[in-house]
Amino acid sequence: MFEGLTERLSLVLKKLRGHGRLTEENIAEALREVRLALLEADVNFKVVKGFIERVRERAVGRDVLESLTPGQQVVKVVYEELVEVLGKTRAPLVYAPDQPTVVMLVGLHGAGKTTTSAKLARWFVSEGRSPLLVAADTTRPAAREQLQTLGRALGVPVYAGEGSALQVCQEARRLAKERGQNPVILDTSGRLHIDEPLMQELVAIAGATSPTERLMVADAMTGQDAVNSALRFNADLDLTGFILTKLDGDSRGGAALSIRSVTGKPIKFIGVGEKSDALEPFHPERLASRILGMGDILTLVEKVQARVDQKQALDLVKKVRSEGFTLEDFRVQLQQLKDLGPLDQVMEMIPGLSRQKGLTDTVSAERDFKQAEAIINSMTRKERGVPEIINGSRRRRVAAGSGTSVADVNRLLKQFSQARKLMKQFIPGGGGARGKMAHRLRSLMGV
Incomplete structure (x- = not known):
């Protein structure tokens, strides 16, 4: 996860820690390298600019330059600003006061939405809940069959009724309320963000089912494209958060470090593998620690x-x-x-x-x-x-x-x-x- 970014930042911060005394000049030199590392990781340039400015402002302050351990203080500043960029604290899922809670998953083709639906269902089961998976992807061949297979493997019921995606979602919500199944996870069709008819279908489903959570599943390996897509989905659906997938792959980190700052919406989960248990609640401070090579003992x-x-x-x-x-x-x-x-x-x-x-x-x-x-x-x-x-x-x-x-x-x-x-x-x-x-x-x- 973020191997290239972690290696670059670790080298820069190691140099800073090695200085007996810091000056504005060597801080500026280090921040130039940090800036390049973040841009190479495909982080949004506006996010990079704001991040560097905040770190510089704090790093050249009296508390750092006159500290007995100035290098360590700069590392602390970088860590705290990374946490700020990633969202400060964990944003838990919100549950509806009147059952069932509806969790609507949206995203582009190939982001891993169907697999993520199953992972999320398993997570709900581990929390003592009884979720219902809804096969609302009526466009991708075998999408419904894939979700049914995943549901059987997990022992989680899957509703795959007939009719349009809107009708399937409405009926699933009604049945879940009758049977006491909660939450309801809507696996909608993947689409291109410029596909207006399909975007309007999502808007209609959201209006009819009143989802408490409208989560976009975004591929972390697509970098800035994931951020651009997120802006469009957020404009039409007023997203409540994101699930980033494929963080176990060769992800440069751009999406994770940009998407929250650009959209203002939190990352709620991250996918770190293909298995059904490879879904983790997102903790900004833990990911910042991993990015800086400081580990994540709590996870x-x-x-x-x-x-x-x-x-x-x-x-x-x-x-x-x-x-x-x-x-x-x-x-x-x-x-x-x-x-x-x-x-x-x-x-x-x-x-x-x-x-x-x-x-x-x-x-x-x-x-x-x-x-x-x-x-x-x-x-x-x-x-x-x-x-x-x-x-x-x-x-x-x-x-x-x-x-x-x-x-x-x-x-x-x-x-x-x-x-x-x-x-x-x-x-x-x-x-x-x-x-x-x-x-x-x-x-x-x-x-």
Whole structure:
């Protein structure tokens, strides 16, 4: 996410932190580089201009230039202004006082609107609600069938009645009220923003269903074009917010850093993958932290809380304390790490880790994970429980069964031994800084 922008900004801010004393001249030089980085990331030039002016005004003030740590103060100013550009605080969804709440999704062709509808439905289910998906895309071939397939996979009902898109949405709202289904998610047809008849169809649907949320699904990889489209959709529909998709791809960041400032409407969710759980509520301060390479530990903790079984976590702590941690447990930990999402996304949430040289080859790391699983799967149950019995002949058999070499098996067993020792140092209840840190992490995760 924003790899190029993060790298450029990190280099600029590192130079500033390295200065023992800041002057207006070296601040101006750094801001020129920041300006170029933002423009290359396809951020709207008016947004860039306002951002640079605000940072310059604050950075050359007495509080910064006369500070004992001026470089750190400038980084703080840049971070706070990024948060301001992105929307200050999280903007939660609004629910109607009279059920059902209607959430209308609009957007261009190919922005990922149907997939996002399903992701949003899953998010509502995780919140304890009973959503109804509405297949109101009557123009794209197989759009309705796609939504029905996604709905079945999630166990969420899908309404795909006959008639025009307007009739489908009206009937779906009526049925949802009768059945107590709430919210109602309208997956409307994708369109070009210059397509007047289809835009008028959206206006008619909005007028007939009174949606509480009118959210535009925008492709973050389209940069300024997403902003231009957002202006037109907002003019016709008075949008309540945006969902940015494809932020897991090679997004330069322009749409995310422009769309809120240009339209005045908040980003409410971001899509970070193709899976149905790859939708995150948007927190401006967390994304600003990621862009500056400072990590996002809160989102990482939330992912762990959502995916790690609490009983398993407690059992693991007990096993580590009693030195009963086995290769079977090691395999479970590898699987849980994979469940957190692509490794590069996990790494960028850990403060400073995404900037470390030699730690960004996530492709080879994920390949090593798969190899480790294959090796463990080739062992007998007894070997997984008591790895000390794995002698030379057993290692050759395990290597042959997993399609690896004896050297690979030896390396895994060594890594496992090191991991077992390291985990014991970090378990809650340990003394010193490590024990205290483990206790804080355990409290955050609710374990």
